Amino acid sequence: MNKITVCDKEYNINSNISNALEALIEIKKTSNKSLAFKYGCKSGVCGSCSVLINGVEQLACACKINDADNISPLKNLDLIKGLVVDDSNIKEKLLQVDANLNDLSSNIISQKSVDVIDVQSNCILCNSCYSSCPVYEVNKDFIGPFALTRAFRYIKDDKEASSKSKLDAMQTNGVWDCTLCGNCSAVCPQAIDIKNDIVMLQNISVQNGYENPAFSSNNSFDSFGDDDFGFNPNSF
Numbered sequence: 001m002n003k004i005t006v007c008d009k010e011y012n013i014n015s016n017i018s019n020a021l022e023a024l025i026e027i028k029k030t031s032n033k034s035l036a037f038k039y040g041c042k043s044g045v046c047g048s049c050s051v052l053i054n055g056v057e058q059l060a061c062a063c064k065i066n067d068a069d070n071i072s073p074l075k076n077l078d079l080i081k082g083l084v085v086d087d088s089n090i091k092e093k094l095l096q097v098d099a100n101l102n103d104l105s106s107n108i109i110s111q112k113s114v115d116v117i118d119v120q121s122n123c124i125l126c127n128s129c130y131s132s133c134p135v136y137e138v139n140k141d142f143i144g145p146f147a148l149t150r151a152f153r154y155i156k157d158d159k160e161a162s163s164k165s166k167l168d169a170m171q172t173n174g175v176w177d178c179t180l181c182g183n184c185s186a187v188c189p190q191a192i193d194i195k196n197d198i199v200m201l202q203n204i205s206v207q208n209g210y211e212n213p214a215f216s217s218n219n220s221f222d223s224f225g226d227d228d229f230g231f232n233p234n235s236f
């Protein structure tokens with residue numbers, strides 16, 4: 001028998017169960033019929049079974065379970081029940097940042113241009129990136145990782161004729177608020193380098209005439225007087 005903790009309660013599970021989702025299903029069958037959790041495909045495709053295992057975001061169906069492991073709900077999202085969290089705020093962000101095709105171009109689409117957005121197209125909406133994000137933790141208005149990476153995917157899509165509405169939407173509570181900590185990229189089960197996409201979005205924003213508001217409000221250059229002898233990044 002192995003002993004694991006789920007939502008702060010200890011359960012014994014048969015040691016021949018090695019998968020975290022199977023352990024949850026077994027607990028529901030044998031020990032706690034009211035234990036709430038989500039799953040669908042059981043094969044890492046639907047994104048519905050994302051939880052914290054020992055404090056790290058994982059797909060339960062794709063994760064091994066060991067003695068003394070601890071399963072808890074994703075962070076930064078309101079708890080509905082058990083391991084089920086409310087992600088409605090995150091789904092709204094896809095609309096907010098216009099993460100879809102809205103102005104079809106007549107471009108011929110090459111395999112090369114499809115390859116550019118191939119990885120980002122694999123997002124399974126598991127919410128792990130939001131759970132790991134320190135900015136979303138303190139600011140629920142932050143557009144956040146997967147909405148930004150999806151917007152990037154459509155901005156780079158040759159079928160999209162105009163990216164203006166997407167770029168406009170991500171200038172506030174968006175690309176410039178990210179700390180580039182990389183937590184989102186580290187936990188993504190689809191190996192999407194979300195942090196890198198956000199860096200690219202910052203570059204694309206600058207190329208399209210937008211500015212980092214933190215930088216544009218730095219008046220170090222304006223403060224130069226006759227005695228100044230160079231750029232002072234700390235505004236002394």
Ligand code: SF4
Pocket residue numbers: 129132133134135136144145177178179180181182183184185194195198
């Ligand atoms: S890199 Fe940016 S979006 Fe990703 S977890 Fe860090 S702050 Fe959040």
Ligand code: SF4
Pocket residue numbers: 047122123124125126127128129130145146149184187188189190191192194
């Ligand atoms: S970007 Fe990765 S971590 Fe974020 S929701 Fe999509 S698959 Fe999950």
Ligand code: FES
Pocket residue numbers: 038039040041042043044045046047048049050059060061062
């Ligand atoms: S059940 Fe679908 S990803 Fe785990």
